[in-house]
Amino acid sequence: DIMSSKASNEESVTKKPPANNEPDDKEDDKGPGETDLVMREGFPALRIPGTKWKPMVDGEEPIPRHQFWAGDDAIQFNPDNLETLREDCKTVFTARDKPDGQAYSAGQTFFLPAKMKPRCALEGLVKEIFEQHTAHLEKGTFSLEHSGAEWWTLVLDSEKDEKPQPKKGDDGDDESEEDEVGLHFDADYELEEQASNILLHPRLATVTYISNHGAPTLVLSQKSPPMDDVKKKTLEKGIDKAWLSHPKVGKHIAFDGRLLHGAPALYFPSRKQSEGEEPKAKRQKVETVRYTLLVNIWLNHWVLDAALLDEEVCSQLKTPWEETGGNLKGDDSYKPPFVWNNVDLGKAPAIETQKLAPSTVDPAGED
Secondary structure (H helix, E strand, O other): OEEEEEOOOEEEEEOOOOHHHOOOOOHHHOOOOOOOEEEEOOEEOOEOOOOOOOEOOOOOOOOOOOOEEEEOOOEEEOOOOHHHHHHHHHHHOOOOOOOOOOOOOOOOOEEEEOOOOOOOHHHHHHHHHHHHHHOOOOOOOOOHHHOEEEEEEEEEEOOHHHOOEEEEOOOOOEEEEOOOEEEEOOOOHHHHHHOOOOOOOOOEEEEEEOOOOOOOEEEEEEEOOOOOOOOOHHHHOOOOOEEEEOOOOOOEEEEEOOEEEEEOOOOOOOOOOOOOOOOOOOOOOOOOEEEEEEEEEEOOOOOOOOEOOOHHHHHHOOOOOOOOOOOOOOOOOOOOOEEEOOOOOOOOOOOOOOOOOOOOOOOOOOO
């Protein structure tokens, strides 16, 4: 059963039957249990520390701390492993353009449970990102057994086969089209399939850049429509604020998991080499591929259609990885493929702000 109530905050509860036909809790202890899904304003609800699974449905929440956060040098990648890490991104990359007539991409995402040990360098980075963003939370705020990180990689090449892929515009002229990520909401879409009109979002969505090339990430101050907005009227109110993040190796951004975002290359193309600027070396290969690792922080919920990275795929990954537990083993020959730098995730980032005037020019050439 899906129930919703409107007090100071919207709350929804999905009740599951007791496991092994066990009876419910005692009459005086009724309420959501450990395996029940409680929703608060589009998120799986946090728990009040010190209580028996009492959901936090009132007051200020400790996460997300910012609508948007960015750190240019949050992660330091080992130069010796950067190319193999990019190859690993290619290996696990499964995202594809959405098929005709389909609402969503056919790409697969993966899930790393909060209590699981990483088996490869990519999972190690995913685990590090999850733990860095949840380290400030008081014990009991979320259940380790029912939390984790949904993750996937994107490898987008703006110049496949040395040439941009042409497409026919509506006016009949050829125009080049850079690989891009359409605007979308991150959500448990399998849950939406089973319970129509319910969009459940991760607490945080994050992007880690593993190259300097490609379209910037655009995050808009537009949340997904609430459950009672069946006609999606809240999407018609207009958007007055956005954040734009250009790729840079080691840069990491995080934002409210309910926000509309993407990497629309048509409107915001990748930064090109400055006019008249000479390459650092003759015949130097120009970087054209955008490598990113996407990690969504889920607390008190596992995404229904995200799965563990297949063991066979995991065994094909090339970047050296050892579970260190925070300290390197006695073997000095092993160097970690990445190091999380000492950045303050609680401090508001320094952001350059610009006001934009309305434009009468449509880059798509459409009315």
